[in-house]
Amino acid sequence: MSEAHSRAVRMTRDLVRCTSVTPAEGGALALIESWLRPYGFEVHRPVFTEPGTPDVENLYARIGRGSPVLMFAGHTDVVPVGDEGAWTRPPFGAEIFDGVLWGRGACDMKAGVAAALAAVLDHLDAGGAIPGSIVFVITGDEEGPAVNGTVKLLQWAAARGERFDGCILGEPTNPIAMGDMMKIGRRGSLSFDLDVIGKQGHVAYQHLAKNPIDGLMRLMAALKATPLDAGTEHFLATNLEFTSVDVGNPARNVIPAAARVQGNIRFNDLWTSTTLGAELRRRLEGVNDAPDYRLTLHPTNAEAFLTAPGPFVELVSGAVRDVTGRTPELSTTGGTSDARFIQAYCPVIEFGTVGQTMHQVDERVSLSDIDQLTAVYRRAIERFFKA
Ligand SMILES: [Zn+2]
Numbered sequence: 001m002s003e004a005h006s007r008a009v010r011m012t013r014d015l016v017r018c019t020s021v022t023p024a025e026g027g028a029l030a031l032i033e034s035w036l037r038p039y040g041f042e043v044h045r046p047v048f049t050e051p052g053t054p055d056v057e058n059l060y061a062r063i064g065r066g067s068p069v070l071m072f073a074g075h076t077d078v079v080p081v082g083d084e085g086a087w088t089r090p091p092f093g094a095e096i097f098d099g100v101l102w103g104r105g106a107c108d109m110k111a112g113v114a115a116a117l118a119a120v121l122d123h124l125d126a127g128g129a130i131p132g133s134i135v136f137v138i139t140g141d142e143e144g145p146a147v148n149g150t151v152k153l154l155q156w157a158a159a160r161g162e163r164f165d166g167c168i169l170g171e172p173t174n175p176i177a178m179g180d181m182m183k184i185g186r187r188g189s190l191s192f193d194l195d196v197i198g199k200q201g202h203v204a205y206q207h208l209a210k211n212p213i214d215g216l217m218r219l220m221a222a223l224k225a226t227p228l229d230a231g232t233e234h235f236l237a238t239n240l241e242f243t244s245v246d247v248g249n250p251a252r253n254v255i256p257a258a259a260r261v262q263g264n265i266r267f268n269d270l271w272t273s274t275t276l277g278a279e280l281r282r283r284l285e286g287v288n289d290a291p292d293y294r295l296t297l298h299p300t301n302a303e304a305f306l307t308a309p310g311p312f313v314e315l316v317s318g319a320v321r322d323v324t325g326r327t328p329e330l331s332t333t334g335g336t337s338d339a340r341f342i343q344a345y346c347p348v349i350e351f352g353t354v355g356q357t358m359h360q361v362d363e364r365v366s367l368s369d370i371d372q373l374t375a376v377y378r379r380a381i382e383r384f385f386k387a
Pocket of ligand 1: 108172
């Protein structure tokens with residue numbers, strides 16, 4: 001370890017060494033609390049529970065009592081390491097070689113959390129004012145069910161009278177280099193099962209049976225017959241993907257009794273999960289000679305949302321431009337994130353590290369990206385409180 005490393009790099013290293021695979025806290029939140037308390041932050045670590053899901057510890061920290069309130073959000077939990085033998089360096093070693101820090105969670109998103117913490121503490125060390133408040137909303141339940149994390153932490157905070165004016169979430173958003181992209185929204189996600197019920201029988205006596213596969217193919221074709229939409233100004237077109245077709249029939253001379261298809265739809269801001277479910281039913285009901293079927297829509301907590309371009313988007317985009325010299329693309333691509341919960345409380349922007357290795361073996365982040373991200377956050381703090 002070299003003291004030449006910046007505070008953000010040292011914090012990233014210390015966080016990566018915590019084995020905080022969801023739902024384990026792994027010492028990560030305790031570490032953050034120990035960094036914030038000496039600066040006068042009020043720190044809470046509420047544990048949330050729900051039957052059928054693991055208990056999860058979270059962290060809420062605040063400095064200042066006034067408005068406006070800038071929120072930094074993130075998660076310290078990480079996905080499992082997978083095949084540990086396939087890693088070039090130990091996944092929780094946080095080893096630094098040639099300007100790169102290796103380890104699970106390095107880019108998703110312990111660097112993002114560390115950069116936000118370091119930006120605020122560096123700002124305070126430099127005598128910077130906070131004419132308002134800064135809060136940290138850090139969860140240990142983003143990579144898991146996302147039930148006992150940000151969604152409940154924000155409800156808990158709102159019940160205490162906490163209000164927010166803007167949030168930066170440090171998920172990795174840049175495809176190749178810092179300054180490429182920030183996210184101003186996310187698509188929604190809806191999963192479904194479609195079960196078709198036929199009648200089992202001998203393949204040579206097909207008139208005595210009813211093959212569910214024939215009906216299943218007609219229903220699948222109807223679901224995909226026409227595009228759900230052509231996309232919107234800020235979103236890709238809504239996309240339905242079948243993810244599995246299951247009959248489970250080991251016998252070549254038997255017509256099976258039932259068949260099932262599973263799928264998932266990533267949808268844009270033209271839809272809600274409710275209107276989309278109704279559209280699926282409408283398409284299925286229009287099928288001629290339809291078999292007996294049952295459509296099951298899985299409950300979702302992932303609706304599409306957009307933080308419309310405006311002052312807060314411009315503020316963060318400007319901070320990225322000031323530091324990287326590049327204007328980030330405003331994107332809504334990728335999977336879901338905790339931003340979908342935050343958007344109910346205040347405008348939320350996602351900007352973090354380069355995400356090329358997230359969730360992979362040999363996850364890693366470059367030290368210069370960590371330092372650049374810290375500089376972007378610090379610039380955003382300056383812009384936010386000057387406004
Ligand atoms: Zn993440």
